[in-house]
Amino acid sequence: MKRALPSALSALPAALPAWAITAAALTVLVIVNGLLQPGFFDGTVLQSNLTTFLPLVLVAIGQTYVVLAGDIDLSVGAVAALVNVVTVTVIAATGDGPDAILAGLAAGLAVALACGLVNGLLIGVVGLQPMVATFGTAILFSALALRILPQAGLPVPDAYWQTYGGAVLGLPTVLLILLLAIGFVALLARRPFQTWLKAVGGNRGGAFQSGLDLRRIRLSAYLISALFAGFAALCLTGETASGDPLLGQSLGLGSVSAVALGGTLLSGGVGGAAGSILGALLLGMIGNVIFFAGLPFEYQTLVQGLIVLAALAGGVLVARRR
Template sequence: MKRMNQTTMRRLISIGMLLILVVLFTILAGAGKGKFFNFDNLIEVVRDASIPAIIGVGVTFIIITAGIDLSTGSMMALVGMTMANIYAYTLLPFSVMMLAGILVGLLCGLCNGIIVAKFNVPEFIGTLATMSIFRALTYIIAIRDANGVIKSQPMNHSQYTWLGTGIGKFYYVIIAMIIIVAAGQITLKYTRFGTNLYSVGASKKAATLSGIDVAKTRLIAYVITGFTVAIGAIFTTARLQSATTAIGMDFEFNPIAAAVVGGVALSGGSGDVIGTLIGALFMATLENGVRKLSINTAYQYVIKGAIIIAVVIFDATYKARMDRKAREEGAKEGLE
């Protein structure tokens, strides 16, 4: 008796939703010249999905441990502004500038990790607090003109902006996304750390009893998120060719939404990076497609919200059903 397990089924559902959306937009927006389903547009969708997918890798790790990170958007701004300062005030090479950005990302992630994992502050509150702290720090270190008015710092040297382009239409950000998603998936499925993440998410108590350092595992997940955010910030500033204080405003929900749509349960212990990638693609497709239909863009938020609620309800009811079934089977076996 072979039954499809939940992971496979959930994967098929998210792929199915993505395909349905693509087909739907192809039909609705495809009349005539095919506004949606053409290579130029689809590659643009993947490009738009890249940043949430890259940052989503770290966020997925955190959500698998049953945590959450609300500070990723502000962290992006802080990393961007740090690099802008180095760009504006020093003559250091761009590689050093990017390394400094990554270092700031790692430090931010470490802060989150220490607050959440070492001091046991609830993730939601802890990262909500760092969200405003990181944003405020961005304003504090922002570049100002002679009158003290904040200005956006151009970062348009060709040795940096090439990152925002690509080999033809194959943007570097997409290549980076593929590498990071692959690395994330391998870490998750084939390393002890990955297994530990699932164990911590499934039950912290059981994980502790089986000898897993829960605090360390959670902390590393936050540090990894800091790294992915820094990579996201580098590509964002390279594409914008500038750093502003508003970068990443309201961004934090995108990777979370991508993960949830892709089957990473907020209750922890399930899901993977590929799922998050599918979720990110789904969100980007939705945004892009709604624009093509010339309808009010506000509807995309209604659709996004509705889909998130629907998948969460599915995840919850499916989990409850499976638990009940397992209990019933267990009871039956007990009787025999």
């Protein structure tokens, strides 16, 4: 009995990637949700679901590159909060027009890159432990966010959130953002950079001896992670139409879970951002299905935890088989 599960798994094709379980689970959840919720496949409902999931998808993509190099970034939620309050503050200070919105977006992304630079320098150059360092910078970034905007507020111009909730070039804006993100993931997967990242994460000593610039590679990963946290913050700003210094607190560990569900090893070296997108979507769909299954609310969080654990365990079993 003890061996029944692994042997059943070994009957699966050997080339099965680690995120296959996540993809299968996601498919099942989509079907189940479609049965439970009439109208699930309506355009507006799909768009509304994607709007809910998109911030975590973006953060999980960025987190993947850090994790591939064997590091971790716990500060992404705080980066998102800081970018959000900087964006709304800059917009409010420069007026109401399109120029103000663009200035706000640019300022927000600049702040995101600055946060990534701080993380990258502390970890890649100074050599601090990633978990402790990003835990510390998270506190710092949150405190800065509270300092800039002590209380939730500062509405953004209607054009901002109406564009985000609407369509650009005939496509829903959220779908366009997702497609662009997927394009970025596909592009980076073909670049030597991703191979270097895996080398740094999988065998740091070997990577160093083969002449890779570890500092620069790890720093770049933190820049990408913070940049995507910044993108997520801009999406959250579109979703909430205002600033909130306490925004995004669930993004840090949520993104790490999505990355792990997506088949990227937290020890580094193996995986990819495509799996993380599936992982983030899976986390979102679990919450949906539980709601539409009509479970009593007292049990919803419990069941959610159990399903996440089961999905993670499934992925581990598939990975261990090889």
